[in-house]
Each structure stands twice: as C-alpha cells, then as structure tokens.
Amino acid sequence: MDVIPVIVSGIASGSAYALLALGIVIIFRSTDTVHFAIGDTGTLVVYIAALAVAQGAPLMVALVISLLLGGLIGSATQRLLIRPLGHRRNIVFIALVVTIGLGLLIRALIGAVWGHQATPFPPLISGSVSIAGVVIAANKLLATGIALCAMLLVGWFFGRTALGAAMRASAEDPFAARLIGLNADRIALLSWFLGCSLATLALFFLAAESSLTPTLANHPLFRAFAGVFLGGLTSMPGAVAGGFAIGVLDNLAGRYVSANFRDTIVFGVIVAILFLRPAGFMGALRTERV
Amino acid sequence: MKGDTRRRIAIVLVFVLVWVVVGRAELVGDYGKLLATTIAFNAIAVLSISTLAGATGIWSLGHTAFIALGAYLCANLAKMQIPLELIVPAVAAAAAAVGYFLGLSAGRFSILYFGLLTLAVALTSMEIIGRMIGYTGGDQGMPMPPVPSWLLQRNLNSRDALTVALALGAIVFVITDIIIKGSRGRRWRAIKSHRMASISMGLVPHQENALAFALSAAIASAAGIAGALAIGYLEPESFNLDAGVMLIVATVVGGIASFWGAVLGAAFVVGTPEVFRGLHDVSAFALGFVMVAVLLFMPRGVVPALIALLCWSRQRAPAAAQAKHAQHAQPDAADDHEQLAQRITALAAQLMPAAKSALVVENLSVSFGGLKALSDVSLQVPPGQTIGLIGPNGAGKTTLLNVLSGYVTSSSCKQLQLGQADLAAVAHYRRLRQGFGRTFQHAELFNELTIREMLMVAASVGRTQALGAAAGVLTPEQITQLILEGLDLNEVAERFPDELPFGIQKVADIGRILAIGPSLVALDEPFSGLDHSETRELRAILLGMKAAGVSILIIDHAVHEVFNIADQVVVLDFGQVIASGTPREIQRNPDVQRAYFGSVAHPTKEDAAHA
Numbered sequence: 001m002d003v004i005p006v007i008v009s010g011i012a013s014g015s016a017y018a019l020l021a022l023g024i025v026i027i028f029r030s031t032d033t034v035h036f037a038i039g040d041t042g043t044l045v046v047y048i049a050a051l052a053v054a055q056g057a058p059l060m061v062a063l064v065i066s067l068l069l070g071g072l073i074g075s076a077t078q079r080l081l082i083r084p085l086g087h088r089r090n091i092v093f094i095a096l097v098v099t100i101g102l103g104l105l106i107r108a109l110i111g112a113v114w115g116h117q118a119t120p121f122p123p124l125i126s127g128s129v130s131i132a133g134v135v136i137a138a139n140k141l142l143a144t145g146i147a148l149c150a151m152l153l154v155g156w157f158f159g160r161t162a163l164g165a166a167m168r169a170s171a172e173d174p175f176a177a178r179l180i181g182l183n184a185d186r187i188a189l190l191s192w193f194l195g196c197s198l199a200t201l202a203l204f205f206l207a208a209e210s211s212l213t214p215t216l217a218n219h220p221l222f223r224a225f226a227g228v229f230l231g232g233l234t235s236m237p238g239a240v241a242g243g244f245a246i247g248v249l250d251n252l253a254g255r256y257v258s259a260n261f262r263d264t265i266v267f268g269v270i271v272a273i274l275f276l277r278p279a280g281f282m283g284a285l286r287t288e289r290v
Numbered sequence: 291m292k293g294d295t296r297r298r299i300a301i302v303l304v305f306v307l308v309w310v311v312v313g314r315a316e317l318v319g320d321y322g323k324l325l326a327t328t329i330a331f332n333a334i335a336v337l338s339i340s341t342l343a344g345a346t347g348i349w350s351l352g353h354t355a356f357i358a359l360g361a362y363l364c365a366n367l368a369k370m371q372i373p374l375e376l377i378v379p380a381v382a383a384a385a386a387a388v389g390y391f392l393g394l395s396a397g398r399f400s401i402l403y404f405g406l407l408t409l410a411v412a413l414t415s416m417e418i419i420g421r422m423i424g425y426t427g428g429d430q431g432m433p434m435p436p437v438p439s440w441l442l443q444r445n446l447n448s449r450d451a452l453t454v455a456l457a458l459g460a461i462v463f464v465i466t467d468i469i470i471k472g473s474r475g476r477r478w479r480a481i482k483s484h485r486m487a488s489i490s491m492g493l494v495p496h497q498e499n500a501l502a503f504a505l506s507a508a509i510a511s512a513a514g515i516a517g518a519l520a521i522g523y524l525e526p527e528s529f530n531l532d533a534g535v536m537l538i539v540a541t542v543v544g545g546i547a548s549f550w551g552a553v554l555g556a557a558f559v560v561g562t563p564e565v566f567r568g569l570h571d572v573s574a575f576a577l578g579f580v581m582v583a584v585l586l587f588m589p590r591g592v593v594p595a596l597i598a599l600l601c602w603s604r605q606r607a608p609a610a611a612q613a614k615h616a617q618h619a620q621p622d623a624a625d626d627h628e629q630l631a632q633r634i635t636a637l638a639a640q641l642m643p644a645a646k647s648a649l650v651v652e653n654l655s656v657s658f659g660g661l662k663a664l665s666d667v668s669l670q671v672p673p674g675q676t677i678g679l680i681g682p683n684g685a686g687k688t689t690l691l692n693v694l695s696g697y698v699t700s701s702s703c704k705q706l707q708l709g710q711a712d713l714a715a716v717a718h719y720r721r722l723r724q725g726f727g728r729t730f731q732h733a734e735l736f737n738e739l740t741i742r743e744m745l746m747v748a749a750s751v752g753r754t755q756a757l758g759a760a761a762g763v764l765t766p767e768q769i770t771q772l773i774l775e776g777l778d779l780n781e782v783a784e785r786f787p788d789e790l791p792f793g794i795q796k797v798a799d800i801g802r803i804l805a806i807g808p809s810l811v812a813l814d815e816p817f818s819g820l821d822h823s824e825t826r827e828l829r830a831i832l833l834g835m836k837a838a839g840v841s842i843l844i845i846d847h848a849v850h851e852v853f854n855i856a857d858q859v860v861v862l863d864f865g866q867v868i869a870s871g872t873p874r875e876i877q878r879n880p881d882v883q884r885a886y887f888g889s890v891a892h893p894t895k896e897d898a899a900h901a
Binding site: 092097112261271 | 542
C-alpha cells in the first residue's frame, strides 16, 4: 500500500493551499471581499524577489522583503480599489469583479515585463528527505514547516493579542466595532496586509517547486478556493483544514481514480459535502437582518 | 407596454440593419464581416452573463461551460444531419436543463457561493472536454462539420455565419427582453432587491434563481452555436477561464441588463485585442484597466451611465422633486376623512379573507449564544381577533415575529401552530401558504420594482399561495388597480421606492399585504414613522381587516393606537410575557407600568387614595 506517501505529499502541497485559503478568509472576514487577485499579487512579488536574488540578495532576505511587499500591495489594493467602492448594494460581487480585473492587470504586467517563459526560481534549501517511504524535496518540507509556523502565528495573533481580538470583533459586527472606537479602516488595511502576505509566502515556495510563470497562482488558487468552500468562508481554522484536506484529496484522486479528472473529482466531493453543510464545515451562514 | 414593443422592434431593426450593411451591401470586406460576426456572438454571450447578474445579482465565471456545451452539441447534432432549425431549440433546452439542475443545487448556498461554484463548473467542463475525445476531439479540437439548414435547403457555409449570428442574436435579445420585463422578471428582481421580503410574499429564491440560471445557460448555448459556425473549428482553449473573465469584463464595461451594453461590451473585448494586434499583454492590460476604472467610476457600466447622464437633466431632477411633493390627496374636512376611512375599510374587507384558524404559540424560547432573547413565551391569536404585542426596546418583540416568519429558529418550542399546520416544520417561504403574512418596520419594498410592479407580483404570486382556489375572480391587474386607487397610490404607481417619502413606502407595504391577502397578518411597528393623515389611513385599513375577520398581530410602540384597536394585549419584557389581558386591564397593570416607566409611580396606592 502506498497510501501513506500519497497522504504525506498531499499534506505538503496542501500547506500552500491552506496559506492561500487563510489569506482569502482573513480578507473576506474584514471587508466582505473575495480577493481573486491574491495569488497574482504573490506571483508579482516573487518575480520582484527573483530580481533581487539575481542581484545577489540572500534568499532569506528576499523572503522577508517579499512578505512585507506582498502585504503592502494588499493594503494598497484595499485602499485604492476596494474602499472607494463604498457600501453599495450587491457590493460583494462588485468587489469580487474588481479583484478579477486586478488579477488580469497584474498578469498582463508580468507578461509585459518578464515575458511568458517559465523562469527558474531557487529553493531556500536543496536536497531531499525521505519520510514514511516517500522522498520529498527538503525545500517543500521547509515550506510546510514555515507555513505551519505562520498559521500558528496567525492563530496566536487573533486569539491572544488585543489587536487580533479587535479584528475579530470588527469582522463579527463592523457597526458595533466602530461604536466602541475601533478604527475599521485601519483594521481592513491590516487584514489585507496579512492576507496578501500569507499568499506571498505560499507563492514563494510554489515558485521554487515548479518555476515562475505569470499564471503560477492559477492552479493553487482554485485549490485554495476549494478549501475555503470546504471550511466555510468565515472560518480561519476551517480554511486551513480545508486547504490541507484539498491537498490530500487532490493527491488521492490523482493517484487512485484518474489524473485527468482531478478538478472534477475535487469539486464533485466539495459539492457533495456542501449539500450536507451549505455553509462549509465551520463557517456560519450569514443571516440577513430585517 | 408601448415602450416595450417599440424597444423590441428597435432591437430587431438594428440586427437587420447590420445584416444589410455588413452582410449584403458588401460595404466591408471579409475581415469586417468576421469582426461583425464575432461581436454578434460575443454579444449573445455577454447577454447571458448580464441577464443573470441583472436578474439575480450572481456573476458567473462558468458560463463558458454552457457556451462550450452549445458549440459541441451543435457540432455533434450536425454530424447526424439534423438541421440548424432543430439544433437551436434542442441545444437551448438541453443547456437550460443542465443550468436548472446546477442552479437548483447551487441555490441552496448563498449567492456568493453560487458564483464561486460556477468557477468549479468551468474547470470541470474543461476536463470533460479534454477527455470526451470521441465527441470533442479532446485537446486537439475538432473541425465543425457542415450544418444543414432546413429553411435554406442546403448546408450552411462560413459565409452564412454572420446571418446566423445576427438572426440568433435578434431572437435571443427579444425573448430575453420579454422574459425580464414580464412577470417572471419581476419575481427575479423582487428576490434580488429584498430576499426576505420576497420570501414573505411566498417567492422561493432558490427555485427562481435556478430558473434565471437556466435562462442564461440557454442564452449562452446559443452564443456557442453562433460562435461554432463563425469560427469553424472547436478547441477547448476558446472555452477556458480566461474566456470567462473576458465575458465578465465585457459585461462590466457595457453595463448589466442592457441591450446596448451587451453589444458595446462585446465590441470592446473583441475590438481591443484587434487594435493591439500582436501585443497580447498590452491589450490584456487595457482590458483590465478599463474594467477596474469603469467599476470605480461608472459602477453601473458605460451604457447605463450614459443613459442616466442623458436623462438626468431632462427628466430625473423634476421627477424626483415632484415625487417629494406627491403626498396623498389631503382631505381637509372631517367628512372626507370619514369617507376615506369607510372606503379603505371596505377595500380591506373586500380583499382580505376571514381567518378560520388560530395562531398558537406555546412555551417558545430563543437564545442567541448565551443570551436568552425569548423564554417560555406563550400567546394566542384566535381567528378574527386583534392581538397587540407591546414591550420596551429589546423585549424580544421582533425576535418573536422573526420566529413566526421563519427567519429565526427557536431553541425550544412546545407548539407553534397556525390552524392545523405546524409552522415550525414549514420552510419560511411556505408560511404564506398556511395563511401567515407580515409587514416590515422599515417597509422593505423592492428597490428594482415600481410600486405597481410590486403590487402585481404580490397579487399574482402571493395571492395564489395565500388563498389558493379562494383567490376569487379578480385578476392581479384589477387588484393592483383597486389598491392603487383605494390607498391613493395612483400618482406614485410608476415610481421606485427610493424615490418616495417613508410614509408612502409604509402605506405601499400595507398595500402589498392587501394584495396578498393572508388570513393572519403580523404587523411590525406599522405606526412608526407615519404622519397624522397616514396614521388615520392605517387605522382605517386595520379596521377594515378586522371587519373582514382577519387575525391581526400588531407589534408597536404606539401604545395608544394598539390599545384602541386590539382586543387583547400581551406585554413582553426581557423576553418574557409579563402581562396579558384586555387593553383596560393592561393599562392598570402595575408590572407594565414598571416595565415602561421604571419604578416611578405607585398607581395602586394612588388609586387607593383617590378611591
């Protein structure tokens, strides 16, 4: 039986989906925006990081700068594109469509500046490790470890710090949060910073795993969305669990059913699960107010 | 009505004109023809997205799947020598069926999940196209076989593509316009504007959304047929997610739910890459940039923004001013008041059915997290009686109403019956069928429906559900007219709610309940926000309902009005019933006084002193 190796490598790829999913959920909770360009933001930043690396910057430094830059682009997106939309009716879909447009813009920008050829991106560490009979690139393992640390850090931030609690309160009830003096604008900026930063972390390692292309984020982003469906759009632990579950499910489907129907199987399973739990496993259905 | 016909004729004329100029007169070369054909089938595709967005608020990323379905089905049916005239309806029906099924499945989720699930549909369809090589040619694609035409008695060739695209376009645009402007479209707009209020009228959002999804899937499949004939070769690339994003760009730029918007949007996404030929990234950049800019500065799209700009100076401003002044005919003499009251009373009595069954609530408790909003509340509304429910803010009145409406689920409840029906076991959109109707504190009308359209939906959909066979001989049009006249709403009949003062909106909400005709009406703060004459009018309506034998549950802060009209009054405080009885008894109850005024007065002592 080779089910263990399949699961192990599923968890390893799932960590990237989980990071993206977590970013999507943090942003959605703060501003009701499904950020379709979150992956493309990360891709753009990794292209810039590649420039820095080519200039001789150490990879570790490039990673730290990338996370900051990704976060800043995220905050700028919220400030310049999302906040001006205001509070119209049906704003959820309008904001979603704006981010689709932004994704188009970023991909075109990357294509124009760097071209469409795949460019290699160096891993943080080279070599490989054997776990449970499966050989995994050491870099992928490191990526999983860093991703887990990042998630724990996010969990600690939201669970244990005053600012994190304020952000949770603001997500629950923006109006009440404003009443007790929380600055919703600043909280929104911070959420977008955090969300896009996490996405950049995911893309940084994904780029090393394959190579840099303008559409690098497409495939993982769809998986991340699948994870978000599974966990519910409003639950951070749900998104993480969903991301990992999709990684494993994807690998199982590819190994045991058919490599050609991976998307179909993954989404089929999700739709089936959503039938049982329309809000995802941990999310809450948003109730309308009278 | 007249304007609708004129618009439809204009749409057809545009298509005929393009056909004559581009197709017949040979004014443009083959390149121009191809461009026109491409714009035409893209316009149909854009219409499918914009119809869905306009009718339901859902943006679909997955409609390329239905375009692909149309194209590949058309190719395979043509292989069997089936003529185009049969292919089109067959393919449209198949796409509609698939769309309805998917829509019904996705309709269980919030519309946001619905939109995201369309993404999954697109991805899945790409994999299926890639694998069903026998029917699709797989990743290599397949050439389009010759398509026979029954009308032309020959096979269609690439020169006929323009004709087919334009003819399909004309048909699809006119049919869509008829559906969207008709009674089905009114229902969709009602649900889109206010989901809860539409549910209280008995509309079933997930079914209606599935129908809208089916329509837009059928439109998309027609675009697929036209596109397949024009391009002559089918390959999966044409139906990938990028293509779906392009359709979204076109819809956003052109503006939703608009004929010219769809055409302009299609021209934009077809034309931009032509202008920047060979510069793929520049054209993609331009598309993305224009889309974001339009969303930021012209949120409704270019065409609606232009129309608004054109009309604004001429019509909109005076119209709005006029509406502000369009108060009810103010009767100045007391006699007129009497007559108005009698007329409204008679109208309410005519439209509302007598109640036969009682509403019984027994030991109802609701908690939100740790907070108990209602605990062990019991009350009854006997048939034909009016029960007043009063209590300070936060006493749980609205929560109780929301449990009755089905928007909030009780944590525990011994009994929640309306007649024979166990209300708690019935979905919220089916409660009207048991005779339960309600009004809203803030009117909650439908922003995308005029007052007349709203009454029409209420009188057709709502009334059939509330009354069934007992709906009587009046047509929805007649009922609407009676209400418009009876409540003096004629002047504002063609206006949208947000153009009207709040008082008129509340009267229109009452009009809606008259049009529906439930046997039990729950009124959520009907008197709040009304001026003196509107209060009188409402009082007359309530008296009319009472006279007709309707059961009424009235929740309000206007204690005086409630005492005047109610047979029995129930007082809630901190989620518990603290008193119930006739208005007189309640007025003297010391607990009630304490709940309302704190421990100020000691009425019992004073009463004793006076006595």
